Amino acid sequence: MNRKITGCLKTIKEWLQNMSYRTGVIVTLCCIPFYILSFAQFALPLSMAWKSALWVILFGLAKTFQYGGLTILGAKGIGNLKDWIRKKKSFKAQT
Numbered sequence: 710m711n712r713k714i715t716g717c718l719k720t721i722k723e724w725l726q727n728m729s730y731r732t733g734v735i736v737t738l739c740c741i742p743f744y745i746l747s748f749a750q751f752a753l754p755l756s757m758a759w760k761s762a763l764w765v766i767l768f769g770l771a772k773t774f775q776y777g778g779l780t781i782l783g784a785k786g787i788g789n790l791k792d793w794i795r796k797k798k799s800f801k802a803q804t
Contacts, residue, residue, distance in 0.1 A: 722784065725780060725781055725784035725785075726784045726785060726787075726788050728781045728784070728785060729785065730782065730785055732781055733778050733779075733781035733782035733785060734778065734782070735778075736774055736777050736778035736781060737774065737775060737777075737778025737779060737781075737782065738778070739774040739778070740770075740771045740772070740773075740774035740775040740778070741771075743767050743768070743770045743771035743774060744768070744771045746767045747763075747764050747767035747768040747771055748764075750763045750764065750767065751764075
């Protein structure tokens with residue numbers, strides 16, 4: 710069971726590292742409309758139960774897009790940082 714989870718996490722990490730900064734920025738920016746909608750829906754003439762349910766759903770989607778985008782940006786950034794360090798070390802070794 711533990712090997713399956715580790716393998717799944719490794720697959721997700723590799724998938725995220727293959728995404729670009731542009732994808733990360735787009736996914737992160739998608740959270741803005743959901744934040745706006747999560748609070749703007751309180752102005753609608755709905756019951757408190759409906760407003761609560763809509764808030765949970767919309768705010769949850771906003772957080773999902775936000776953290777998903779930051780995860781993509783972070784995974785891509787770590788890969789680029791490792792490449793930059795390798796290039797810097799090889800440049801110093803040549804001089």
